[in-house]
Amino acid sequence: MTRPAPLHELIRARLEQEILSGQRPPGSRLPFETELAAEWNCARMTVGRAINALVEAGMVQRRRRAGTFVTRRSVQETVLDIHAVAEEVRASGRTYAYRRLARRESGAGAVEMERLGVAEGAPVLLVVGLHLADGEAHAVEERLINLTAAPEAGRERFEEAPPGDWLLAQVPWTEARHEISALAADGETARRLGISAGTACLCLERRTWKSGEAVTWARFIYPADRQRFTARLRQPGGRRGE
Amino acid sequence: MTRPAPLHELIRARLEQEILSGQRPPGSRLPFETELAAEWNCARMTVGRAINALVEAGMVQRRRRAGTFVTRRSVQETVLDIHAVAEEVRASGRTYAYRRLARRESGAGAVEMERLGVAEGAPVLLVVGLHLADGEAHAVEERLINLTAAPEAGRERFEEAPPGDWLLAQVPWTEARHEISALAADGETARRLGISAGTACLCLERRTWKSGEAVTWARFIYPADRQRFTARLRQPGGRRGE
DNA sequence: GAGTCGAATATGTCTAGACATATTGTGCGG
DNA sequence: CCGCACAATATGTCTAGACATATTCGACTC
Numbered sequence: 118m119t120r121p122a123p124l125h126e127l128i129r130a131r132l133e134q135e136i137l138s139g140q141r142p143p144g145s146r147l148p149f150e151t152e153l154a155a156e157w158n159c160a161r162m163t164v165g166r167a168i169n170a171l172v173e174a175g176m177v178q179r180r181r182r183a184g185t186f187v188t189r190r191s192v193q194e195t196v197l198d199i200h201a202v203a204e205e206v207r208a209s210g211r212t213y214a215y216r217r218l219a220r221r222e223s224g225a226g227a228v229e230m231e232r233l234g235v236a237e238g239a240p241v242l243l244v245v246g247l248h249l250a251d252g253e254a255h256a257v258e259e260r261l262i263n264l265t266a267a268p269e270a271g272r273e274r275f276e277e278a279p280p281g282d283w284l285l286a287q288v289p290w291t292e293a294r295h296e297i298s299a300l301a302a303d304g305e306t307a308r309r310l311g312i313s314a315g316t317a318c319l320c321l322e323r324r325t326w327k328s329g330e331a332v333t334w335a336r337f338i339y340p341a342d343r344q345r346f347t348a349r350l351r352q353p354g355g356r357r358g359e
Numbered sequence: 360m361t362r363p364a365p366l367h368e369l370i371r372a373r374l375e376q377e378i379l380s381g382q383r384p385p386g387s388r389l390p391f392e393t394e395l396a397a398e399w400n401c402a403r404m405t406v407g408r409a410i411n412a413l414v415e416a417g418m419v420q421r422r423r424r425a426g427t428f429v430t431r432r433s434v435q436e437t438v439l440d441i442h443a444v445a446e447e448v449r450a451s452g453r454t455y456a457y458r459r460l461a462r463r464e465s466g467a468g469a470v471e472m473e474r475l476g477v478a479e480g481a482p483v484l485l486v487v488g489l490h491l492a493d494g495e496a497h498a499v500e501e502r503l504i505n506l507t508a509a510p511e512a513g514r515e516r517f518e519e520a521p522p523g524d525w526l527l528a529q530v531p532w533t534e535a536r537h538e539i540s541a542l543a544a545d546g547e548t549a550r551r552l553g554i555s556a557g558t559a560c561l562c563l564e565r566r567t568w569k570s571g572e573a574v575t576w577a578r579f580i581y582p583a584d585r586q587r588f589t590a591r592l593r594q595p596g597g598r599r600g601e
Numbered sequence: 602g603a604g605t606c607g608a609a610t611a612t613g614t615c616t617a618g619a620c621a622t623a624t625t626g627t628g629c630g631g
Numbered sequence: 632c633c634g635c636a637c638a639a640t641a642t643g644t645c646t647a648g649a650c651a652t653a654t655t656c657g658a659c660t661c
Contacts, residue, residue, distance in 0.1 A: 123614060137533050149641060160616045165642080173415065181642045182624040291379050298587035299541040299561035317559035317583070319541035341559070345540035365644060391611065402646045407612080423612045424654035 124159055128167035136176055136187050143189040147177065150185075201281055202248045202256055202337065205344075211250040217276045218257075218309065219245040222264070232324075232334040233263050240264040244275050247309060248337075254310045255343055261334040266327060284325075284333055292326040297346060306338055317341040366401055370409035378418055378429050385431040389419065392427075443523055444490045444498055444579065447586075453492040459518045460499075460551065461487040464506070474566075474576040475505050482506040486517050489551060490579075496552045497585055503576040508569060526567075526575055534568040539588060548580055559583040 122130075135141045148156070153164040168185055171177045179185045206213040223229075224238040233241060242262040248255045260280045262270045267288045275283070298320045307314040321337045364372075377383045390398070395406040410427055413419045421427045448455040465471075466480040475483060484504040490497045502522045504512045509530045517525070540562045549556040563579045 125614080151641080160618090161642095162617090162645095163615065165644095166614095168642095179642065180624070181622065182626095182640055184641065295590040296587050297539055297561075297590070299559045299581075299583040301559040301583065315557070315559075317541045317543040317557075319539075339541075341541040341543065345538050348537040348539070367644080393611080402648090403612095404615095404647090405645060407614095408644095410612095421612065422654070423652070424610055424656090426611065 124157070125163050125166040125170070128153065128157055128164055129170045132167065132171060133174075133176065136171075141187050143187050145187050146183075147185040147187070201285075202258070202279070203282070206248065206250040206255060209250070212252075214249040214252070215277065215279050216247045216249065217244065217274075218247055219243070220275060222271065229261055233261055233331045235263055235265065235331060240271075242270055244280050246275070246279050248279070250343075254312075254340075256337050256339045257306055257309050259336045259338075263331050263333065266330045266332045280333070281335065288327060288332055290325040290327050290332055294324050296322045298322075299341075300338070302338070302340075310338070310340055312340050319344050319346075321346075366399070367405050367408040367412075370395070370399055370401075370406055371412045374409065374413060375416075375418065378413075383429050385429050387429050388425075389427040389429070443527075444500070444521070445524070448490065448492040448497060451492070454494075456491040456494070457519065457521050458489045458491065459486065459516075460489055461485070462517060464513065471503055475503055475573045477505055477507065477573060482513075484512055486522050488517070488521050490521070492585075496554075496582075498579050498581045499548055499551050501578045501580075505573050505575065508572045508574045522575070523577065530569060530574055532567040532569050532574055536566045538564040540564075541583075542580070544580070544582075552580070552582055554582050561586050561588075563588075 132141075132147065141147065147153075147168070150161045150164050150168070154161045157164065168177065168179070172179060176188055177185050178188055200208070203213045203215070221243045223241060223243070225233065225235050225241050226237070229235065229239075229241045229243075230237055233239075235241065242264055244258075244260045244262070246258045246260070248258060258279060258281075262280065262284070264271050267284065269287060270280070270284070273280070273283060300318055300320050302310065302312060302314055302316045302318050304314045306318070307316060310318075318341055319339045321339075323333075323335045323337075325332045325334075374383075374389065383389065389395075389410070392403045392406050392410070396403045399406065410419065410421070414421060418430055419427050420430055442450070445455045445457070463485045465483060465485070467475065467477050467483050468479070471477065471481075471483050471485075472479055475481075477483065484506055486500075486502045486504070488500045488502070490500060500521060500523075504522065504526070506513050509526065511529060512522070512526070515522070515525060542560055542562050544552065544554060544556055544558045544560050546556045548560070549558060552560075560583055561581045563581075565577045565579075567574045567576075
């Protein structure tokens with residue numbers, strides 16, 4: 118039994134369908150709110166709400182006095198889900214394990230300055246760890262933590278659990294950025310992953326900030342055959358997990 | 360001069376800040392709409408609108424009779440912008456060019472069945488092309504088009520312009536999915552890109568549907584040093600391009 | 602103690618107005 | 632013909648209500 122959809126949802130769905138079908142081509146003007154309100158026999162605010170959802174989805178743009186116009190589609194904005202490595206592995210039905218390979222506190226050098234965006238000599242913590250799936254190397258994680266932003270991290274050993282989990286729980290971030298690239302494994306990485314040097318690898322870099330201050334930088338390196346990222350188009354009217 | 364922000368926006372920003380700062384921890388209940396309305400001295404619908412924006416951003420969940428609760432953060436949902444290759448190249452200030460390498464119409468075999476999800480023997484079009492930046496190979500594009508879904512594509516040569524542009528204009532899709540992976544260049548790909556076989560490459564696969572029917576499959580292969588994808592965290596209250 | 606039913610209540614949707622504000626078109630004067 | 636002031640207008644925001652609906656809580660029964 119499907120509950121009756123609210124009116125603003127019906128209006129939104131109808132307009133969306135007309136846009137996607139090409140019936141309302143990019144650049145064309147939608148009927149004015151008052152016209153739609155008369156057509157659907159409802160208040161202007163109800164159609165306004167429907168149209169605002171389309172604005173939110175990037176399908177139309179509104180200009181006062183001019184009207185509402187169908188957006189020209191140019192950039193495909195897709196949604197990429199990046200889980201924690203442990204979840205990725207468990208989701209595929211394998212057992213997950215973690216092993217710390219190295220831990221070092223130091224003052225920021227050139228590399229750390231670039232990766233974290235901190236001043237020279239600022240205290241930073243480097244942790245290198247290996248993520249295992251069914252006992253086999255799944256990914257190498259290199260992690261830099263800005264100890265100025267997260268001083269409590271200096272007291273953690275990160276021997277049993279990866280720093281990501283701890284940071285997520287301890288330091289709420291407000292902004293994060295990801296970069297996905299490919300690279301050939303260098304000697305050390307190859308040795309850690311048990312592959313031969315030069316093997317193609319997928320690389321995910323993540324930078325996290327809390328209110329403008331860099332908290333952590335992380336790089337995950339996966340052998341090419343062991344990981345891929347999937348993204349789906351943002352569903353314009355998609356309801357969020359129920 | 361910043362225009363005065365609307366009240367629902369102020370309320371949303373305030374609540375968001377309280378959530379991000381940890382002042383309102385995950386699982387905690389927000390004040391009831393009526394309480395917030397009294398606190399801000401406004402109508403209930405105004406605070407409702409503010410809270411709905413937080414729902415949209417996935418920061419809170421609402422349950423009738425129970426109230427509104429701060430969501431536990433689990434999956435990081437990020438937004439990935441995937442431009443057309445031509446735009447990517449031009450955005451970096453280089454000149455863009457395209458060269459078609461091959462074109463073949465045939466009935467779907469095992470590979471095409473898997474990639475497009477069509478029946479055996481269904482008419483498909485394969486186009487292979489090279490994207491060039493400043494005269495240098497930037498990416499190889501392999502493209503399969505379902506001629507049942509887009510029969511007009513059979514009359515196109517795709518010699519000057521890549522099929523992506525034409526398809527985008529002709530066949531509005533309703534769903535698309537992307538996969539990003541790394542691979543080592545095979546002999547033919549390496550030759551086309553002017554690199555040596557085995558070089559690490561970044562690979563983007565895209566599948567596009569129109570109302571449930573597969574329209575096209577595309578695979579872009581970039582040498583590792585020539586492309587990376589960036590994603591940013593979905594800005595909860597981010598305004599869309601103005 | 603377990604289960605059932607009904608009342609209480611917070612959210613969900615909607616209306617018919619109001620006024621604000623950005624932008625467009627127009628007419629007037631130079 | 633150009634520029635400028637002004638009126639027209641479509642969206643943007645907000646209100647004070649109304650009724651619907653899902654969920655919870657408590658009272659009552661077995």
